[in-house]
Amino acid sequence: MKITDIIEEKNLKLTSARKELLEILNKAKKPISFEDIKHKIGMDKATFYRNISKFEDNSIVNSFESNDKKRYYEVQSSPHSHFICNTCNTIECLENVSPAKLVGYTVIDVIYKGICKSCNETNL
Amino acid sequence: MKITDIIEEKNLKLTSARKELLEILNKAKKPISFEDIKHKIGMDKATFYRNISKFEDNSIVNSFESNDKKRYYEVQSSPHSHFICNTCNTIECLENVSPAKLVGYTVIDVIYKGICKSCNETNL
DNA sequence: TATCTAAATGCAACTAAGTTGCATTAAAGT
DNA sequence: ACTTTAATGCAACTTAGTTGCATTTAGATA
Structure with missing residues (x-):
């Protein structure tokens, strides 16, 4: 569009x-x-x-x-989640992760925080 | 402690x-x-x-x-997720929601955004 | 217990995000 | 083209968060 x-x-x-x-x-x-x-x-x-x-x-x-x-x-295109890396602060869009369902709630967006793939690999 | x-x-x-x-x-x-x-x-x-x-x-x-x-x-006590309501801005701690696993990533915290239980009920 | 030292604090000045009031300008309908 | 309402630019403002520096304090040592 x-x-x-x-x-x-x-x-x-x-x-x-x-x-x-x-x-x-x-x-x-x-x-x-x-x-x-x-x-x-x-x-x-x-x-x-x-x-x-x-x-x-x-x-x-x-x-x-x-x-x-x-x-x-x-x-706001296709709904997707985000991953924020606590180490390198990079924001990634997670296109293929379906948001968890919570009974009674309407989940619109999910933000995951932690350590991203590349930072995990660097620290092996 | x-x-x-x-x-x-x-x-x-x-x-x-x-x-x-x-x-x-x-x-x-x-x-x-x-x-x-x-x-x-x-x-x-x-x-x-x-x-x-x-x-x-x-x-x-x-x-x-x-x-x-x-x-x-x-x-930081027991690890738990949070729900932020887009309508009333209330923050809830979700004690019983186990964070989704993402292959390759280390997930430390998950923030759900959307509409909370009580706002959902109000709009029935 | 008195002394010492690095770390913690208060203060003031600063940066930058975000907001608001107001006068001016521009979009879109007639 | 005219009119109306919303959008814009500008300036002033608020507030979160940061930084440098002089002073104070926790806690280790003698």
Whole structure:
């Protein structure tokens, strides 16, 4: 689906800032932080946060905090879990892990923390 | 195990700030943020963060970020997962959920996000 | 028990994320 | 083209978290 369609589908105004932001998030293919993006965007940071917030309200983007105390944003495509490595702080998307079911709860996202594959191998 | 024993076991200096901090965290029985604690502690915030950091290095405390963009700290007792509700922002400790195994990874902590039991019931 | 030393603390200054109010601008319907 | 409402830029602000430095304290040793 095209970026402009995603925005219009939710009845949001199609502004240049929103196109720019969603395009960068979409290209990234992994969660990125404000720091990652701030030099690439033309808009003010207030606009950045207001649009991120709008996108989150409309389930276009979701976010979570990593170990480095920064918030990471990504386009909500196919639902998937994330693995955050406590050693190297890398964030990986886990496409093939089906989230555990918890009776009574609705599980939307699962974040695993621990030691990633490559850090495990390094320490053999 | 007593609080003073926990600190001494890791060969950390037993200071009054550390005793105070660990006592509050231990009594809380659930993860708490700096904001939750700042009016209860006598120490400076620099001391708070330095001690939290020491405790984390020594696996006495672990922390994670919630939906409200604040970091939550808790004493590492029995390993357990957490559920963060996207609706009411409540953090629950899940004592009886065994973390999923991921081949090649070492899973230390799992954070589930979604809609908690009571919010689910409210929306029936 | 007095002395010593490294580590811990308080304080102040700082950085950076995120928020808010307000005046201006631009999207989209008529 | 006109109008209205929402989006934007800017500046000021709040708050979490960090850092350097002078002072204090835990705890080891004599």
